[in-house]
Amino acid sequence: GAGVSQTPSNKVTEKGKYVELRCDPISGHTALYWYRQSLGQGPEFLIYFQGTGAADDSGLPNDRFFAVRPEGSVSTLKIQRTERGDSAVYLCASSPSGLAMETQYFGPGTRLLVL
Amino acid sequence: AQSVTQPDIHITVSEGASLELRCNYSYGATPYLFWYVQSPGQGLQLLLKYFSGDTLVQGIKGFEAEFKRSQSSFNLRKPSVHWSDAAEYFCAVGESLASGGSYIPTFGRGTSLIVHP
Numbered sequence: 001g002a003g004v005s006q007t008p009s010n011k012v013t014e015k016g017k018y019v020e021l022r023c024d025p026i027s028g029h030t031a032l033y034w035y036r037q038s039l040g041q042g043p044e045f046l047i048y049f050q051g052t053g054a055a056d057d058s059g060l061p062n063d064r065f066f067a068v069r070p071e072g073s074v075s076t077l078k079i080q081r082t083e084r085g086d087s088a089v090y091l092c093a094s095s096p097s098g099l100a101m102e103t104q105y106f107g108p109g110t111r112l113l114v115l
Numbered sequence: 116a117q118s119v120t121q122p123d124i125h126i127t128v129s130e131g132a133s134l135e136l137r138c139n140y141s142y143g144a145t146p147y148l149f150w151y152v153q154s155p156g157q158g159l160q161l162l163l164k165y166f167s168g169d170t171l172v173q174g175i176k177g178f179e180a181e182f183k184r185s186q187s188s189f190n191l192r193k194p195s196v197h198w199s200d201a202a203e204y205f206c207a208v209g210e211s212l213a214s215g216g217s218y219i220p221t222f223g224r225g226t227s228l229i230v231h232p
Contacts, residue, residue: 004158031217042119042205042222043159055217091159098217100147100209101166106158 002026004107006092012113013082021077021110023092029105031098032075034067035091037109043091049075050098082114117142117208121223128196129231136191136226138180138206147209148189149220150180154202162204165189176200201230 005024013019025032030051035043045059049069057067064082069075079086089111093104120139128134140146148165163174170182180191189206204227207220 033219041224042207043220044222045219048217048219050217056219059219093159095217100211100218103161103164104220106151106160108156108158 004092004094004105006090006107006110008110009108010111010113012115014115015082015084017082017114019079019082019112021079021090021112023075023077023094023107025073025075025092025094026105027073029094029096030072031095031102031104032069033093033095033104034075034077035093037089037091039088046077046090048098055098079112082112084114087112087114117146117210117221119206119208119221119223121204121206121226123226124224125227125229127229127231130198131195134191134193134196134200134228136204136206136228138189138191138223139187140189140206140208141187142208142210147218147220148180148182149207149209150174150178150189150191151205151207151222152176152202153205153225159205162191196228196230198230198232201228203227 007022032049034046037043047057052072064080066078089109091109093106095102095104118141150162151159203225207222209218209220
């Protein structure tokens with residue numbers, strides 16, 4: 001079946017602009033995660049959804065970052081007033097139920113460049 | 116706080132040679148441990164994971180890893196490397212979320228594997 005997809009694959013924006021990044025998880029997966037991967041680093045956790053609700057958003061760096069999952073499937077990561085330091089690859093992952101033993105399946109990521 | 120150290124930024128091996136990628140973790144309790152591989156333009160793919168039980172874990176693509184509590188290590192091994200194994204490898208330690216249920220992996224910075232023909 002289809003894996004996790006993310007759009008766009010690349011996004012270039014100017015400092016101060018607003019961007020939205022989309023994640024389509026594997027069908028039926030209730031758990032969805034967002035990560036950010038800076039150049040030369042491993043991914044860092046941003047937020048975890050269980051169904052429609054954000055179960056843990058402790059990784060969001062500041063209030064410019066927000067994510068939604070209104071129908072419990074597709075999720076959108078929203079970044080306001082982008083800064084050059086936001087440039088990174090944003091990864092999305094999903095798992096069937098969010099249980100500790102489950103594998104998280106990652107999408108290919110959205111590469112964000114803030115000029 | 117938990118952390119993961121991958122001391123080698125780059126590793127170069129010849130095709131057919133054996134491979135060992137090092138990973139050390141810092142975590143108070145029994146950790147959940149993972150190895151992921153990331154190829155250019157591809158998402159992270161889970162190679163193997165350790166939760167409990169047998170400390171030698173078999174994964175996909177012929178990889179294995181051994182959990183050594185006394186050394187706080189979870190090194191990844193492969194007896195014979197193929198050119199297609201060239202990629203970025205990430206070790207991660209998982210911590211249960213305070214909200215319960217799920218876990219969040221803390222990743223190391225990765226080791227880039229270069230395979231010479």
